Amino acid sequence: MSLQAILLVAAALIGLGLYGALSQKSFVMLLMGLELMLNGVLLIVVGCWSRSTDGDPKGQLLAIIVMAVMAVDMAIGFALVTAVYRKRQVDVIEGLTTMKH
Amino acid sequence: MVSGTDLAFWTLAAIAIVSGWRVFRTDSMVRSAFLLLLSFIAVGLIMLLLRAPYLGVATIFMMGVEMMVMALFMVMFMMNPAGLNPMNMVHQERFAIVAGVLAFAGLAAAVWLTDLPHHPLVAGRPVIRELGMELLGRSMLIFETAGVTLLATMIGTVVLSSRSGRFGPADAGSLPPTMTPGGMPAGRIPKKRSGGHGGHGGHAPSAASPTAGEPAHGHANDHPHQPPEHHA
Amino acid sequence: MPWLGTLVLLGGSVVFVAVIDSLAFALIAQRPPVNLMRDALLAPWRAVAVSLVRQQNRTEHPDRLNWALAPALYLALAGIGLAVVPLAPGVAVIDAPTTVVLWGAVETLTVIAVFLHGWSANAPLPLIGAYRYAAMGLPIMLLSMFVLIGTALPAQSLSVVDIVASQHDVWNVLRQPLGLFLFLLLGLSLSLRGPFDYADSADLAGGTAGEVSGAARLTWQLARHAMLVAFAAMASSAFLGGYLGPVRAGPWWLALKMLVLITLLVGAGHSLARLPPSRMLTVLWTVLLPLAFLDLAQAGVVALW
Numbered sequence: 001m002s003l004q005a006i007l008l009v010a011a012a013l014i015g016l017g018l019y020g021a022l023s024q025k026s027f028v029m030l031l032m033g034l035e036l037m038l039n040g041v042l043l044i045v046v047g048c049w050s051r052s053t054d055g056d057p058k059g060q061l062l063a064i065i066v067m068a069v070m071a072v073d074m075a076i077g078f079a080l081v082t083a084v085y086r087k088r089q090v091d092v093i094e095g096l097t098t099m100k101h
Numbered sequence: 102m103v104s105g106t107d108l109a110f111w112t113l114a115a116i117a118i119v120s121g122w123r124v125f126r127t128d129s130m131v132r133s134a135f136l137l138l139l140s141f142i143a144v145g146l147i148m149l150l151l152r153a154p155y156l157g158v159a160t161i162f163m164m165g166v167e168m169m170v171m172a173l174f175m176v177m178f179m180m181n182p183a184g185l186n187p188m189n190m191v192h193q194e195r196f197a198i199v200a201g202v203l204a205f206a207g208l209a210a211a212v213w214l215t216d217l218p219h220h221p222l223v224a225g226r227p228v229i230r231e232l233g234m235e236l237l238g239r240s241m242l243i244f245e246t247a248g249v250t251l252l253a254t255m256i257g258t259v260v261l262s263s264r265s266g267r268f269g270p271a272d273a274g275s276l277p278p279t280m281t282p283g284g285m286p287a288g289r290i291p292k293k294r295s296g297g298h299g300g301h302g303g304h305a306p307s308a309a310s311p312t313a314g315e316p317a318h319g320h321a322n323d324h325p326h327q328p329p330e331h332h333a
Numbered sequence: 334m335p336w337l338g339t340l341v342l343l344g345g346s347v348v349f350v351a352v353i354d355s356l357a358f359a360l361i362a363q364r365p366p367v368n369l370m371r372d373a374l375l376a377p378w379r380a381v382a383v384s385l386v387r388q389q390n391r392t393e394h395p396d397r398l399n400w401a402l403a404p405a406l407y408l409a410l411a412g413i414g415l416a417v418v419p420l421a422p423g424v425a426v427i428d429a430p431t432t433v434v435l436w437g438a439v440e441t442l443t444v445i446a447v448f449l450h451g452w453s454a455n456a457p458l459p460l461i462g463a464y465r466y467a468a469m470g471l472p473i474m475l476l477s478m479f480v481l482i483g484t485a486l487p488a489q490s491l492s493v494v495d496i497v498a499s500q501h502d503v504w505n506v507l508r509q510p511l512g513l514f515l516f517l518l519l520g521l522s523l524s525l526r527g528p529f530d531y532a533d534s535a536d537l538a539g540g541t542a543g544e545v546s547g548a549a550r551l552t553w554q555l556a557r558h559a560m561l562v563a564f565a566a567m568a569s570s571a572f573l574g575g576y577l578g579p580v581r582a583g584p585w586w587l588a589l590k591m592l593v594l595i596t597l598l599v600g601a602g603h604s605l606a607r608l609p610p611s612r613m614l615t616v617l618w619t620v621l622l623p624l625a626f627l628d629l630a631q632a633g634v635v636a637l638w
Contacts, residue, residue, distance in 0.1 A: 032171065058235060060228065158434040
């Protein structure tokens, strides 16, 4: 379990997440793609912390911040989905052609 | 020579990647939310192998809640949450595949070409105690900033998603999307309440109904509409 | 060895739950007291036999995989929950530095197991049960975590082993009396009982379990009982000193406290009324959650003092 192997796995997760975020029509599925990318980021942070910093606690702090970012992006994402659904009754990205309300 | 840790790592990595891929390949939205959770659980267990006991378990804990909420939102908003009638929910797929592969290739090349420093975690280091001391010690400002950001998120979420607002209800005048450009809105359009039940064809009184054939039948339109009974 | 002890504890307590459950039911139904005890002792085994010979129910287009996995997941979570509880000083199946957080993960995944059970039947009443449970289970889990952090403060550790050890002089129930009460609500919710049974209740004709029969139903009921046992073990360890006792600390004290808590919870499940879901949600978010904050603050003050 070298650092290279961990980072490769994380890269695969990020690639999959990017594919999902770009290819899915539904807003909620787009959010799932973003979450999968953040999953890879979290693995990178923890892998680097464990393998190349002597276990500096600041690495763990960074992982906690990544988790907070995940929570924020989910919450705001769902709020936006709800707002868009109220206005246009759609949950697909094609339903949005303007950023105006 | 493969050690037990290596074996566990590659198994978990395979679970994380395969379930992460199946997320976008299954028709049932609830399944795909919980496949994503499986991917997170596998990554959390990898973190345990990396001797991050708090972060690994906390990831599983947090993602469990998140994916439960995710599944609820899926069912709430999506047309076909159970995947009972398969439909195409993908656009610009070729571009997305190329982008995903390029991202992976670029990151993998970066990993391969970089001379990564090797300073592994010293065994016996009290990592949880150190994390606590870091969070509420030197890095308290950062941690508290994250807390305030979460508070701002809560307020923003309520504001964005609430129906009532300063300029009237958020869904005022909202119409379903059209099937063809410039066509009629699809689906049900809320109408003004009228006496009749236009739209509901085949509203013959059921023979099984005890009131069938009674004089009150003539007032059928005044009764609340009852769906035809289904007998299994 | 902790494996064996935990398994014995699990098996014995599950039988105890089943017996006390049917006894409580018979007492409330005011059956003639002639064969009360014998009936209660036999009823669980009769239920097992009936379940085993009954054929499996089928619905239209169920999510077969998840329908089969949900009871197994529920049972496995109960096992993990029980495994973090120490049977004697330093003796637990899972002895990690973050077992309280692991217990939190068990609570979360339980909500998911129950939701999946209701969802995958592809029938209306189970689905309603699943939704109601997801709405109730998440806030109850939140407040239980605040309460548990309150028990981790005096121990200065996230390990259940250390939390029990920290109660050598005074039990946590005295340090935060409100905590045990709030935590017991979680027990009713985790094992789908009485006032917190929003998933499998009678008003939904059995809710998430309404469409299952045969071995699958048996597994589900077993998992519910096992989850109650795991919860009782956790509650006794977090608040009542676990294996600690006036003389000769050991697993017998833990078992005794578990039996008391199980009896209490089964009795509460049979005798307390349930609020309508919307009112319960209001109570959870506006009364019980602030109470949990208050409890945590009070536990923090006590821990500092």
